[in-house]
Amino acid sequence: MGQGTAAPAGGLRERARRAIRAEIARVGMELFLRNGFEPTTVEEIAAAAGISRRSFFRYFASKDEVVLAHLDELAATVTEALAARPADEDPWVSLRRAFDAVVAEAEADRAANYGLTRLLNETEALRGQYAERQKRAWVEAAAPILAARLPPHAGPGPDLRAEALVAAALGCVSIVADACLACGPEADFAALLDQAMAAVRPLS
Amino acid sequence: MGQGTAAPAGGLRERARRAIRAEIARVGMELFLRNGFEPTTVEEIAAAAGISRRSFFRYFASKDEVVLAHLDELAATVTEALAARPADEDPWVSLRRAFDAVVAEAEADRAANYGLTRLLNETEALRGQYAERQKRAWVEAAAPILAARLPPHAGPGPDLRAEALVAAALGCVSIVADACLACGPEADFAALLDQAMAAVRPLS
DNA sequence: GCCAGTATTGACACTGAGTGACAGATAGTC
DNA sequence: GACTATCTGTCACTCAGTGTCAATACTGGC
CATH class of the missing domain: 1.10.357.10 (Tetracycline Repressor, domain 2)
Incomplete structure (x- = not known):
C-alpha cells in the first residue's frame, strides 16, 4: 500500500482491483448524470458493473465516494x-x-x-x-x-x-x-x- | 409562514411548535455530545423528547438538521x-x-x-x-x-x-x-x- | 357550548444505505 | 496437486428517511 505513488502499477492483483474500481466509478457517474444521484441505487450501479451490491461497498465506502473520488x-x-x-x-x-x-x-x-x-x-x-x-x-x-x-x-x-x-x-x-x-x-x-x-x- | 421574521411570536399554535422544535434540538445536542453523532439514533432522541420517531422527522428533515440548525x-x-x-x-x-x-x-x-x-x-x-x-x-x-x-x-x-x-x-x-x-x-x-x-x- | 374543518400525532409498512458473518470460488505458493 | 490467503456472493441485520392512514387535538363559526 505505502509503496507505488505514481508508479506504473503495484502488484498483478492490485492492477485488477484498480481496474474494477475505475469501472465502477465510470458506470456510476454515467448513471448519476443520466438519472440523478439520489434516484440511482447502489444496486443499479453494482448490476451495471457486473458485481454484487456487497462488493460495491468493498470498493467504495459509500455511494458518495464514487463522485468524490x-x-x-x-x-x-x-x-x-x-x-x-x-x-x-x-x-x-x-x-x-x-x-x-x-x-x-x-x-x-x-x-x-x-x-x-x-x-x-x-x-x-x-x-x-x-x-x-x-x-x-x-x-x-x-x-x-x-x-x-x-x-x-x-x-x-x-x-x-x-x-x-x-x-x-x-x-x-x-x-x-x-x-x-x-x-x-x-x-x-x-x-x-x-x-x-x-x-x-x-x-x- | 412568510410573516413574522424576528417578531415575538406568530400564532398560538406556532409557538408550541417552536418550543417542541427547540426541545428536540436541546435533547438531541445533549445526546450527540455525550455519545457521539452516529451512535445516537433518531429513536433515542425522539424517546428523550417524548415524541414518536415519525414526529421527529416532522420537525427536522434529517438527523443532521438538529446540529445544522x-x-x-x-x-x-x-x-x-x-x-x-x-x-x-x-x-x-x-x-x-x-x-x-x-x-x-x-x-x-x-x-x-x-x-x-x-x-x-x-x-x-x-x-x-x-x-x-x-x-x-x-x-x-x-x-x-x-x-x-x-x-x-x-x-x-x-x-x-x-x-x-x-x-x-x-x-x-x-x-x-x-x-x-x-x-x-x-x-x-x-x-x-x-x-x-x-x-x-x-x-x- | 356545539359542530364542522384542519393540523398534528402515532402506528405501520416500506425503500435504500451501510455492515457483519459465513461459505464457496479463485487466485498465487510450494 | 494440496495449501493458503484473498475475493466474492448470499443472507440477515440496523438505521435513516418517507408515504399512508386513522385517531386526536385545536381552530374557527354558529
Whole structure:
C-alpha cells in the first residue's frame, strides 16, 4: 500500500482491483448524470458493473465516494503547478496561476465538467462534502509549499498564513464555480476567477 | 409562514411548535455530545423528547438538521454587525469586525463551542454540510451589503467581487476553526483570525 | 357550548444505505 | 496437486428517511 505513488502499477492483483474500481466509478457517474444521484441505487450501479451490491461497498465506502473520488487527482494537479511557480512570486499570484492547470482541464471537457458541477449542486450533502474535502486536500498539499516562501513567522501561536491564503483562494474558486453554474457551460472560468481573486487582493 | 421574521411570536399554535422544535434540538445536542453523532439514533432522541420517531422527522428533515440548525442565527448576527459598519471602511476590515460578534458569542461559552466544533469534526458528512451552509448563508446575506459599498462594476459578466470577499473571509474563519480545534478550548480565536485575515490582505 | 374543518400525532409498512458473518470460488505458493 | 490467503456472493441485520392512514387535538363559526 505505502509503496507505488505514481508508479506504473503495484502488484498483478492490485492492477485488477484498480481496474474494477475505475469501472465502477465510470458506470456510476454515467448513471448519476443520466438519472440523478439520489434516484440511482447502489444496486443499479453494482448490476451495471457486473458485481454484487456487497462488493460495491468493498470498493467504495459509500455511494458518495464514487463522485468524490475525482478530488485527489485535482489536488495533485494544483500542488504540482504551485510548486513549479517561482519562489519569489507573490503567493496570491502563484495560487491564481496554479489554478490555471485545473481551469485548462475543465475547459478541455466543458460538458463533463458542467455535468459534474450540476450533479454536485443537486445534492446538498454531496456538495458540502465535496467542498470540504477539496479544502482539506488543497490546504494540506499547497500550504506547506507556500509556507516555505513566506517571511519567517513572528509572534505566538501557530502560523496560519499559508493555510489562510489557500483557503481564501479556494473560497474564490467556489464562488466562481457557483457563478459558472448560473451562466451555463460556456462561462469564462478564467476571467471570472481573475475578477474574484483580484477583488480580494490585487493580482500584483 | 412568510410573516413574522424576528417578531415575538406568530400564532398560538406556532409557538408550541417552536418550543417542541427547540426541545428536540436541546435533547438531541445533549445526546450527540455525550455519545457521539452516529451512535445516537433518531429513536433515542425522539424517546428523550417524548415524541414518536415519525414526529421527529416532522420537525427536522434529517438527523443532521438538529446540529445544522444553529447556523441561521449565526448568519443573522454577522449580517447585522456588517450592516452596522461605516460604509467607507475597507470591506475586508468590515468583515473582520463583523466576525467579532460571533467571536464574542463563542468566547462567552467556550466549552459549548468547543464541543460543537469537535462534534462537527468527528463526522465528515456533517462537517462538510456545515461549512457549505455557512458559506451559502453568509454570502447570501453579507454580499449584497458589501456590494453596495464597492465602486461600480465595469466589464462584462456578473459582479463577483463582494461574494469573493465574503467567501475568502470565510475561508480564513474555517482555517482558524481548525486551528482552534487543535489548540484546545482556550485558543485565542480573535488573535488567530487577525493573523489569518491579515495574511490574505492587510487589515488597513 | 356545539359542530364542522384542519393540523398534528402515532402506528405501520416500506425503500435504500451501510455492515457483519459465513461459505464457496479463485487466485498465487510450494 | 494440496495449501493458503484473498475475493466474492448470499443472507440477515440496523438505521435513516418517507408515504399512508386513522385517531386526536385545536381552530374557527354558529
